[in-house]
Amino acid sequence: xxxxxxxxxxxxxxxxxxFDFVGQDNLPSDAVTFSVRRLRDGVPGFVxxxxxxxxxxxxxxxxxxxxxxxxxxPRTGTxxxxxxxxxxxxxxxxxxxRLKGLLDREGHAVTSRFLTxxxxxxxxxxxxxxxLANSPIANAFxxxxxxxxxxxxxxxxSIPVPIVWETDAAATVQAVKxxxxxxTPEMEKLSPSPDPQxxxxxxxxxxxxxxxxxxxxxxxxxxxxxxxxxxERQGVPFFFDRYxxxxxxxxxxxxxxxxDAYEQSTAGSMRDRHESATxxxxxxxxxxVDAFPE
DNA sequence: AGACTACCCCGTACTCTACT
DNA sequence: AGTAGAGTACGGGGTAGTCT
Numbered sequence: 619x620x621x622x623x624x625x626x627x628x629x630x631x632x633x634x635x636x637f638d639f640v641g642q643d644n645l646p647s648d649a650v651t652f653s654v655r656r657l658r659d660g661v662p663g664f665v666x667x668x669x670x671x672x673x674x675x676x677x678x679x680x681x682x683x684x685x686x687x688x689x690x691x692p693r694t695g696t697x698x699x700x701x702x703x704x705x706x707x708x709x710x711x712x713x714x715x716r717l718k719g720l721l722d723r724e725g726h727a728v729t730s731r732f733l734t735x736x737x738x739x740x741x742x743x744x745x746x747x748x749x750l751a752n753s754p755i756a757n758a759f760x761x762x763x764x765x766x767x768x769x770x771x772x773x774x775x776s777i778p779v780p781i782v783w784e785t786d787a788a789a790t791v792q793a794v795k796x797x798x799x800x801x802t803p804e805m806e807k808l809s810p811s812p813d814p815q816x817x818x819x820x821x822x823x824x825x826x827x828x829x830x831x832x833x834x835x836x837x838x839x840x841x842x843x844x845x846x847x848x849x850e851r852q853g854v855p856f857f858f859d860r861y862x863x864x865x866x867x868x869x870x871x872x873x874x875x876x877x878d879a880y881e882q883s884t885a886g887s888m889r890d891r892h893e894s895a896t897x898x899x900x901x902x903x904x905x906x907v908d909a910f911p912e
Numbered sequence: 913a914g915a916c917t918a919c920c921c922c923g924t925a926c927t928c929t930a931c932t
Numbered sequence: 933a934g935t936a937g938a939g940t941a942c943g944g945g946g947t948a949g950t951c952t
Binding site: 634635690691692693768770771772 | 934935936937938
């Protein structure tokens with residue numbers, strides 16, 4: 619309800635389904651659909667959304683034959699060299715964490731196991747799309763609007779996106795870059811594996827920046843994040859199953875909860891701050907109460 | 913403790929129909 | 933004619949429960 623006047627994901631980016639190969643019964647006997655080896659006239663692409671794939675990774679790359687005899691229904695899947703986000707078509711889990719958005723800068727051809735998400739213009743950074751595609755809002759929306767096994771195109775297009783993304787996207791993009799560079803060190807084999815806790819914190823920072831753009835009332839944001847309590851996040855190299863500790867009651871926005879100020883304070887000093895609220899904070903709290911009169 | 917079984921979850925392949 | 937969405941089938945893998 620709060621986001622009903624927000625733009626939809628379909629307005630921000632072009633979303634479509636990948637291609638289908640022709641059925642085996644109609645496949646010419648000498649035809650090759652795809653191969654792990656390089657194909658003459660083939661293009662690089664992805665066939666399956668590999669199980670256990672993490673959101674900073676890409677599926678196994680293969681060579682795909684785009685011949686119309688082999689691919690009768692190209693949809694958006696045969697377009698290559700256009701940067702895109704790839705969503706899983708089949709849900710990742712039955713839990714609220716059901717989406718995985720992959721960042722494909724090269725623009726591979728993909729089958730109908732994927733949904734393609736391509737920016738409508740040059741203004742929208744791919745990192746912002748990635749953050750929105752993996753956000754708690756997108757996951758919660760998809761989960762609450764479809765209990766089906768698949769993430770259907772129409773439903774995904776209707777996911778609300780924030781209005782103010784143009785001006786404030788920089789912080790989100792920065793947070794995404796920080797997470798991606800930490801989780802995929804350049805000299806992967808030589809570097810020590812990244813600290814899971816640090817990675818978790820960096821991804822939470824991405825969530826926090828995205829939620830800042832959505833600008834939900836604190837109580838509503840808390841309600842949203844509590845939706846994921848007890849459900850293991852998918853596609854990340856660390857264990858994460860809740861945003862706030864079970865006994866944590868205050869409704870502070872995630873970015874504030876994560877802030878260094880909070881980090882350094884004890885639960886007690888937080889309580890003190892809460893009681894001796896600044897005029898600004900008091901006004902913010904009143905606004906939140908107004909938004910939820912009940 | 914180990915073997916076995918049934919069941920469920922999930923991903924993939926393929927097909928069909930309604931709609932534009 | 934092409935696309936979106938739904939339906940069916942099937943198999944891999946994990947796991948809880950039971951049996952030996």
